[in-house]
Amino acid sequence: MSVRDVLSPFAAWKHLFRDPVSIKDPFNREASERYRGFHQNDIEKCIGCGTCEAICQNGAIDMLPVSGVDGVQTRPGDSGLRPRIDYGRCCWCALCVDVCMTGSLSMSNAYKWVEADPDKFRYIPGVDKKHWDDYEHGYRRPEGHRLNAPERIEMPELEPGERIDSFAEIVGGYSVEQARLEADRCVTCGICVATCPTHMPIPEYISAVRDGDYEAGLKLLYDSNPFSQICGKICTRRCETTCAASHEGDPIAIRWLKRHITEQVPFERYRAIIGEPAAATGHSVAIVGAGPAGMTTAFDLARLGHKVHVYEAQSHAGGMTRYGIPEYRLPFDTIQREIDLIVSMGVEMHYNTRIGADISMAQLQQDHDAVVLSIGLWLGRSTRVPGSDHRNVYKAVDLLRRIRDGEQLQAPKSMVVIGGGNVAMDIARSMARLQQQQHGQIAITLTALEDKSHFLADPVEIKESIEEQVTILDSRGPQECMVDDQDNLLGLRTWRVHSIFDENGRFAPSYDDGDEMVHEGEWVVEAIGQMSDVAILGDELTEKLDWNRGRIQVDEDGRTSESWLWSAGDMVRGPDVVHAVADGHRTARSIHAHLSALDKQENA
Amino acid sequence: MAEYPDRSQYPAHLPDGSCDIDLSSGKYLKLWQGPNHPGITGNMSVELTVCGDEVVEGRTHVGYLHRGFEKLMERRTFIQCFPIVCRICVPEPDFNEYCYAAAVEELAGVEVPEKANWIRTLILEMGRVNSYLMYLGGQAGAFGQGVIGQWTTYARDLMLDRFEELTGARIYHMFILPGGVRDDLPEGFDQRMEETLREIESTLADVHDTMFRNAVFKKRAMGLGRVDPAWVDEYGVTGPVARAAGVAKDVRSDQPYLVYRELDLEPVIAHESDAYARADVRRRDLLMSVDLIRQVLARMPRKGPVMATLPNVLHWKIPRGETYVRGECSRGEYGYYLVTDGSGYPRRVNVRGPSYTHAMALLEKLIVNVNISDVAGLLVSLHTYPPEIER
Numbered sequence: 001m002s003v004r005d006v007l008s009p010f011a012a013w014k015h016l017f018r019d020p021v022s023i024k025d026p027f028n029r030e031a032s033e034r035y036r037g038f039h040q041n042d043i044e045k046c047i048g049c050g051t052c053e054a055i056c057q058n059g060a061i062d063m064l065p066v067s068g069v070d071g072v073q074t075r076p077g078d079s080g081l082r083p084r085i086d087y088g089r090c091c092w093c094a095l096c097v098d099v100c101m102t103g104s105l106s107m108s109n110a111y112k113w114v115e116a117d118p119d120k121f122r123y124i125p126g127v128d129k130k131h132w133d134d135y136e137h138g139y140r141r142p143e144g145h146r147l148n149a150p151e152r153i154e155m156p157e158l159e160p161g162e163r164i165d166s167f168a169e170i171v172g173g174y175s176v177e178q179a180r181l182e183a184d185r186c187v188t189c190g191i192c193v194a195t196c197p198t199h200m201p202i203p204e205y206i207s208a209v210r211d212g213d214y215e216a217g218l219k220l221l222y223d224s225n226p227f228s229q230i231c232g233k234i235c236t237r238r239c240e241t242t243c244a245a246s247h248e249g250d251p252i253a254i255r256w257l258k259r260h261i262t263e264q265v266p267f268e269r270y271r272a273i274i275g276e277p278a279a280a281t282g283h284s285v286a287i288v289g290a291g292p293a294g295m296t297t298a299f300d301l302a303r304l305g306h307k308v309h310v311y312e313a314q315s316h317a318g319g320m321t322r323y324g325i326p327e328y329r330l331p332f333d334t335i336q337r338e339i340d341l342i343v344s345m346g347v348e349m350h351y352n353t354r355i356g357a358d359i360s361m362a363q364l365q366q367d368h369d370a371v372v373l374s375i376g377l378w379l380g381r382s383t384r385v386p387g388s389d390h391r392n393v394y395k396a397v398d399l400l401r402r403i404r405d406g407e408q409l410q411a412p413k414s415m416v417v418i419g420g421g422n423v424a425m426d427i428a429r430s431m432a433r434l435q436q437q438q439h440g441q442i443a444i445t446l447t448a449l450e451d452k453s454h455f456l457a458d459p460v461e462i463k464e465s466i467e468e469q470v471t472i473l474d475s476r477g478p479q480e481c482m483v484d485d486q487d488n489l490l491g492l493r494t495w496r497v498h499s500i501f502d503e504n505g506r507f508a509p510s511y512d513d514g515d516e517m518v519h520e521g522e523w524v525v526e527a528i529g530q531m532s533d534v535a536i537l538g539d540e541l542t543e544k545l546d547w548n549r550g551r552i553q554v555d556e557d558g559r560t561s562e563s564w565l566w567s568a569g570d571m572v573r574g575p576d577v578v579h580a581v582a583d584g585h586r587t588a589r590s591i592h593a594h595l596s597a598l599d600k601q602e603n604a
Numbered sequence: 605m606a607e608y609p610d611r612s613q614y615p616a617h618l619p620d621g622s623c624d625i626d627l628s629s630g631k632y633l634k635l636w637q638g639p640n641h642p643g644i645t646g647n648m649s650v651e652l653t654v655c656g657d658e659v660v661e662g663r664t665h666v667g668y669l670h671r672g673f674e675k676l677m678e679r680r681t682f683i684q685c686f687p688i689v690c691r692i693c694v695p696e697p698d699f700n701e702y703c704y705a706a707a708v709e710e711l712a713g714v715e716v717p718e719k720a721n722w723i724r725t726l727i728l729e730m731g732r733v734n735s736y737l738m739y740l741g742g743q744a745g746a747f748g749q750g751v752i753g754q755w756t757t758y759a760r761d762l763m764l765d766r767f768e769e770l771t772g773a774r775i776y777h778m779f780i781l782p783g784g785v786r787d788d789l790p791e792g793f794d795q796r797m798e799e800t801l802r803e804i805e806s807t808l809a810d811v812h813d814t815m816f817r818n819a820v821f822k823k824r825a826m827g828l829g830r831v832d833p834a835w836v837d838e839y840g841v842t843g844p845v846a847r848a849a850g851v852a853k854d855v856r857s858d859q860p861y862l863v864y865r866e867l868d869l870e871p872v873i874a875h876e877s878d879a880y881a882r883a884d885v886r887r888r889d890l891l892m893s894v895d896l897i898r899q900v901l902a903r904m905p906r907k908g909p910v911m912a913t914l915p916n917v918l919h920w921k922i923p924r925g926e927t928y929v930r931g932e933c934s935r936g937e938y939g940y941y942l943v944t945d946g947s948g949y950p951r952r953v954n955v956r957g958p959s960y961t962h963a964m965a966l967l968e969k970l971i972v973n974v975n976i977s978d979v980a981g982l983l984v985s986l987h988t989y990p991p992e993i994e995r
Contacts, residue, residue, distance in 0.1 A: 001819055001822055001823070004817060005817050005818060005819040005822055006819050008813045008814070008817035008818065009813065009814045009815075009817070009818045009819075009820075011810060011813040011814055012751060012810070012813075012814045015751075015755075015810075021758045031768065032765075032768045032769040032772065032790075033769070033790070034768075034769065034770075034771070034772035034787065034790065035768060035772050035773070036772045036773055036778075051918070054918060055683065055684065055917070055918060057680050057681075057684035057685075057687060057688065058687075091687050091688075091691075091776070091778075092773065092776070092778070093686070093687030093778045094772070094778070095683065095684075095686070095687065098786075099917070099918070139772050142786060142787040142788075144909070144911070145786060145787065145911055146913075147683065147914060147916070147917045147918075148914075148916040148917065148918070149913060149915075149916070184915050184916045184919070185916055186916070187916065187918055188918065188919070207919075210919065
């Protein structure tokens with residue numbers, strides 16, 4: 001202790017001559033650029049996946065329905081829900097912003113909000129308008145900062161050079177490690193479930209992959225889709241187009257994960273996992289057509305204890321999956337295992353039995369309590385342009401069926417395909433393989449009405465077709481199949497497409513005749529759509545049924561205007577496997593309700 | 605330095621070590637200091653038994669701030685624990701974020717990018733500066749010097765501005781995520797930080813003149829709460845309290861974590877081991893932190909990622925394991941003991957905060973024979989943050 005210790009504190013007096021250090025106008029101080037203030041949500045970008053709600057550890061976020069507000073609409077890929085934030089609970093950690101799958105959620109740097117009513121502090125950002133909605137600054141997820149991997153695990157596939165001269169399956173399937181990594185990317189939001197026509201429990205079976213519990217996964221698959229092995233390979237996967245992960249990265253490979261489950265469980269175990277059918281009810285149901293819709297109906301009804309007879313005109317079951325999809329996408333043994341499983345539930349198959357020729361509808365009606373018609377779309381449509389009746393102008397479905405039936409087709413040296421859908425790609429790629437095998441070179445031109453951005457085919461199909469040296473021309477409208485004096489087919493003449501639909505949205509293509517091209521080809525194949533062979537029904541039944549633009553009119557359960565007859569699958573819904581499966585479930589439910597009602601009447 | 609009356613009038617210790625205090629004798633008085641008391645740094649209370657104005661016995665009572673963090677974390681996923689850990693210590697939250705993240709990273713096998721480690725070090729030193737500035741104001745205030753607290757609060761506020769622009773928040777930064785840190789340094793950060801550091805140094809010079817060279821402060825703080833160096837191991841004393849007793853314990857140099865191996869630092873020590881020595885150790889340690897911030901900014905890499913690729917955090921499962929991660933916070937050794945069982949939730953989390961040992965066991969030992977008016981000063985000199993006692 002010294003004199004200095006007494007005098008030194010007087011240094012504090014110098015502060016008398018300093019300016020005050022406080023901020024002059026604290027009420028208008030702008031927070032820093034990264035400040036985590038009040039939330040902003042771009043509700044058009046937001047899809048209501050609820051991942052923000054899932055990660056919030058305070059339970060400060062609730063997902064509320066706002067459908068109808070500001071253009072938000074519940075639709076495939078949008079739940080119609082938007083996050084409501086409770087500032088009585090929020091801790092401003094911004095994990096909701098970090099995890100947001102679309103990047104719609106962010107935080108402004110606004111931090112002052114005075115309100116007398118505490119309930120006001122619970123609001124839906126973007127819907128309840130606030131002055132900070134347009135703030136430029138605030139916390140945005142930094143570039144590259146992700147709490148889940150945006151990139152898909154690549155599927156092992158054959159290279160174009162390896163696959164072009166054979167029908168060997170292209171896709172190899174995930175390893176266990178790859179599948180777990182891919183499954184790990186899923187945020188379990190369930191947006192996909194609503195989109196899937198048959199509402200498969202997608203997040204749950206992806207969880208099963210993550211946990212390595214494949215048997216539980218398989219049970220989930222077969223409870224909702226008896227064509228899980230097939231869908232695991234060739235499903236049109238609408239789920240992936242709406243996947244929350246697709247907004248800022250690749251969608252989860254849902255189809256490949258489904259396939260992975262079916263590959264990991266030994267087929268011998270399937271039956272035990274799916275379980276035994278219920279005790280016999282004594283009812284009998286006839287199903288016409290052993291495609292996905294018919295066989296799904298058969299599977300469901302057989303599990304419920306009803307006796308099911310399936311009548312199939314071809315020698316094998318599977319419908320278009322067997323006779324329309326090339327083997328490099330869907331090998332026979334996959335289909336056969338699927339059918340064997342369904343048949344093992346007690347379904348009786350009658351192959352090579354054509355309705356109208358071998359057995360009549362009237363006979364079916366008499367022998368069974370209910371009849372399901374699911375004969376698919378087996379007749380190819382024609383462009384009806386001049387020359388399309390030439391012998392070397394084929395329908396894609398007919399050619400595909402012949403190839404799948406094992407016929408040794410003699411491929412032409414050059415060929416033109418009309419159409420831009422998956423069937424067009426299938427026939428082009430199948431013929432490319434035959435050309436490579438027989439001639440050692442490929443000359444296939446595919447012409448489509450649509451432009452590249454509106455192609456109906458799966459983008460993967462288009463990419464792989466190009467890899468396999470198929471020439472794809474977009475916006476070309478067929479005008480004539482050109483034939484020379486000796487009745488030889490020369491090729492196809494096309495005009496550039498101006499527009500496909502008229503102002504009322506009806507199909508009425510208009511062309512620019514100044515832009516004409518001639519595509520040389522010994523064959524022309526039309527792949528522009530299919531229709532149903534309803535002639536088998538016979539005049540009497542055709543007369544009785546209600547029709548809607550060439551299709552049988554059914555109610556929402558698939559029942560026709562005749563109380564004993566249901567109709568399902570492509571012939572009522574249009575071509576798609578997973579829609580057919582969904583339709584099969586719907587029909588089976590309706591028939592089961594009908595049969596149960598009959599039981600009640602009898603007991604009463 | 606402080607002078608106390610004759611000890612002979614106090615009750616004798618019983619053979620089991622407790623005091624024989626007969627309250628009905630009229631000689632003693634029970635007096636509660638806290639839980640609401642300006643001399644208590646947070647919500648805790650000390651139950652004093654006084655004889656005249658002198659403390660005969662002090663019993664600490666905590667629990668007023670108990671929020672059950674450790675239990676809460678057992679019911680939260682690994683990512684969901686991240687926003688709550690910082691709340692365990694208000695004035696220096698970053699150690700919770702760092703220790704938790706480091707423990708999770710170790711058990712999950714996540715490699716943190718190098719640059720993230722530099723930014724983490726920067727944040728921890730910035731937090732230490734804040735914590736010490738708050739302490740200095742509190743220590744001076746406990747002895748009646750109100751103006752020092754105003755100066756240090758101003759300096760701390762400047763550092764909070766830097767926190768705000770770097771992390772997006774002033775108090776609970778929530779910036780150190782398992783896997784790295786959220787973002788890079790903002791544009792022009794170095795320059796603004798340098799201005800802030802200069803302002804802090806200038807404030808500290810004033811604090812040195814008015815507080816450390818102040819006869820009143822010296823008279824009251826010197827000799828108060830003397831910690832015997834032998835108690836350091838006995839009581840688990842760490843940080844400035846141990847260093848003021850001449851024991852050079854500092855996790856930063858003893859077991860360097862993050863990038864401390866690449867920085868120049870020397871543990872600050874003193875030998876008097878009283879409240880004054882502890883305050884002085886902290887003041888000098890603060891200056892060292894200012895220097896460390898400059899070193900980090902001068903040496904850190906400016907390119908590269910700041911965040912590792914994590915598995916999907918929504919269902920992040922961490923294999924079975926256990927670990928203890930420690931760091932040197934402004935009050936001593938801060939540690940997280942984390943046990944995982946292969947599920948998506950921590951099996952057990954134990955937070956080791958230095959306040960627990962300092963403010964409970966050590967305080968009860970030091971408080972005997974202290975004048976009532978010095979109790980607050982003694983308590984602050986142990987630098988206690990009650991929330992971390994009651995995780």
